[in-house]
Amino acid sequence: MSLRYRAISWNPQKRRYDAVMAASSGLYLALFVGVSAFTNPNATIETLLIRAFGTAALLLLHVILLIGPLCRLQPRFLPLLYNRRHLGVTTFVMGLAHGGFALFQFHALGDTNPLVSLLISNRRFDSLANFPFQPLGFIALVILFLMAATSHDFWLKQLSPVMWKRLHMLVYAAYALLIAHVALGVLQAETNPLLAGVLAAGMIVVLTVHLLAAQREHAMDKQPFETGFVAVCxxxxxxxxxxxxxxxxGERIAVFKHDGKLSALSNVCQHQNGPLGEGRIVDGCVTCPWHGYQYLPETGVSPPPFKERVATYRVKLIDGVVYVNPEPVGQDGILSYTPSV
Amino acid sequence: MNPTEDEPFYIGYQPQPPVGLRRWLRIVIVALLALAISTALLLAFTFRRLPLSVFEFGVEREYVGVIRAQPYPLLLIKRDDRLEQFWLVGSGKHAADVNAFVGQSVKLRGTLITRDGLRMLEINSSTIKRLNHASAEALPTESLGRFTFVGEIVDSKCYLGVMNPGHTKPHRECAVRCISGGVPPLFLAHDSQGQAIALQLADAQGEPLSKEVLDFVAEPIEITGEVSRQGEWLTLRANPDTYTRK
Known part of the structure; x- marks a missing residue:
């Protein structure tokens, strides 16, 4: 958490995260271009760079899409989520390099503005096999740009968490567009079924992990409507x-036990909607597992000087059973009990 | 998810990850590096091997010959008793501006583009110098008859070497831009023995084609027309409104 906006609030773990990301990305690009220069000696360097950056961006996007549901299924993946926005920005940069090289290569130095050429050169909208695939990649790149440009907490605050989250859910639209971009583009020319197989395998993994996480989430939310105090555990x-x-x-509530007290708070962190109930009490504060945002369990308010607040709920303890009233309250969602009970 | 065991709790802004997570994180990092390495190698070995084509980028040589338009601009160079022929194109995705020199002996500077024995020069028209001797070199045209081919229209400049691969769907937009800019359209087909064959396209009267073929570029089409040979090159003459998609 930080009071002032900085371009990047560096800390040791972010540096390590970015070092691993840079090493993996650099290794991928170097290996792809270096090995392709031997396996495909007649390919031009522009072609190799276009392919290297494009495939790197798509691979990174798969990793990004897997992090969220993997964290839902296994919290040990949470360190990958902490600095995921840097992965997103890197994905955009890779995509921009791919798109920039391709735009120059295929559309520049001609009789039409390159961006106009990108949109008008292929008009076969009536044929799936010949469908214009480059505009699909362009739209995906615009989405990735919007996400990268608004990835900073400054924009999270300006747009509100709800709007910010909606904007960033467009990553799934970008992913669908990129799958179509590849399937209707390079896969129409490459005959080795392994390439289509790699793309399909990536999609299946992304889809499966999302379905497993969604199934788990859905099972948790399948509860009847209740009024008054409800026995929860x-x-x-x-x-x-x-x-x-x-x-x-329909609301997720996190019931915390700490130092002989029970507190019920909204499960949704005000920062990026992280699951507070999967966090811990650290230094007397409920601490979000995603980015470490903190709230006082008694009030749902971030410790001064921060001002974030989450809803709190009334709690009862009767015969060792915890009851929660689903009607949110202000600052009195705290219940003391004797720990020996 | 609700707690079932005492998992270590990660907070990103703390100096170190919790001890219980460090071994796991090392495994994750190794897995990510392995993913990057294996994917890069798999893809590098999976893309199809591209054929040889040459663009001597940055290398300009001097050429002396006669400029003709048959129907696209070309330079005929007499070497020993043979006439060598080079298509002429401009820089980028543009035609060579040589109208003022057709039929004349010239000296020019150009960059070689070549594939499968077909040659092209990328030239800057400002380098063309008229020579003071007359020249009668011209390619004889030999009519070969009427044929039907199934193939793909590409732009000759990229296909011969400026890009590799310079054909199939990923290259469609570029081929459209090149042909629209005046680069000669080339038709890649196979003859009755299955041999690859490249024919320059002209209309039924033998005139150059450009924007008329743009909607047919880089997809399978069938063309029936008159085929003629001029030196090393074949020309297929047919009006684009007779092209059919396959």
Whole structure:
């Protein structure tokens, strides 16, 4: 958490994250171009660079799309999520290099403005096999640009978390456009079925992991509408300084147990909608597992000087059973109990 | 997800990840590097091997010959008793501006583009110098008859070497731009024995084609027309409105 906006609030783990990202990306580009120069000695360097940057961007996008659901299924993947926005910006830069080289190569130095040429040179909208694939990649790149440009917390604040999240969910539209871009473009010319197989395998992995995570989430939300206090779990089911997440009337609520107290807060972090209930009580604060945003369990307010706030809920403990009222309250969602109960 | 075990808790802004996660993170990093390496190698070995074509980018040589338009601009160079022929194109995706020199002996500077024995020069028209001797060199035209071919229209400049690959769908937009700019359209087909064959396209009267063929570029089409040979090159004459998509 930081009070002032900085271009990048560097810390040791971000540096390590970016070092691994840069090493992996650089290794990929160098290997692809270097090995292709031997396996395909007649290919021009422009062609190799276009292919290297394009495939690198698509590979990175697969990794980005997998991080979210993998974290839902196995919290040990959370370190990958912490600096995911740098992965997103890198993906855009790779895509921009791919698109820039391709735009110059295929459209520049001609009788038409390159960007106009990109949109008008192929008009076979009536044929799937001949469908213009380059504009699909261009639209995907525009989406990736919007996401990269607004990835900073400054824009999260300006746009509101809800709008920001909606904008960044467009990553799935970009992914679909890029799959179509590849399937209707290079795969129409390359005859080795392994290439189509690699693309299909990537899609299947992304889809499967999303479905597994969605199934888990859906099962959690499948609850009838309730009024008044609702029994949610036994006290013993909540580990100390951790939470149990319940879903009441469509809202996820995290019930934390800490230092002889129970607190119920909205499960949705105000920063990027991270799952607070999968966090911990650290230094007396509920700490989001995604980026470490913190809230006081008693009030749902971030410790001063921060001003973020999440909803809190009333809690009861009767005969070792925890009850929560799904109606949010202001600052009185705290219940003390005797830890020995 | 609700807690079932005592997992280490990661906070990104702390100096170090929790001890219980460090081994796991090392495994994840190795897995990511392995993913990058294996994908790069797999793709590098999977893309089809491209045939040899040459563009001597940055290398300009001097050529002396006669400029003709048959129907596209070309330079005929007499070497020993043979006439060598080079298509002439301009820089970028443009035709060579040689109208003022057709039929004349000239000296010019150009960059060689070549594939499968077909040759082309990228020239800057400002380098063309008229020579003071007359020249009668011209390619005889030999009519070969009427044929039907199935193939793909490409732009000759990219196909012969400026880009590789310079054909098939990924190159369509570029071929459209090149042909639109005046680069001669080339038809890649196979003869009855399955041999690859490249024919320059002209209309039924033998006039050059440009924007008329743009909608047919880089997709399978069938063309029936008169085929003639001029030196090393074949020309297929047919009006674009008779082209049919396959």
């Amino acid at each position: 036994a006290l013993g089911e909540i580990p100390e300084k951790r939470a149990r997440v319940i879903s009441l009337n």
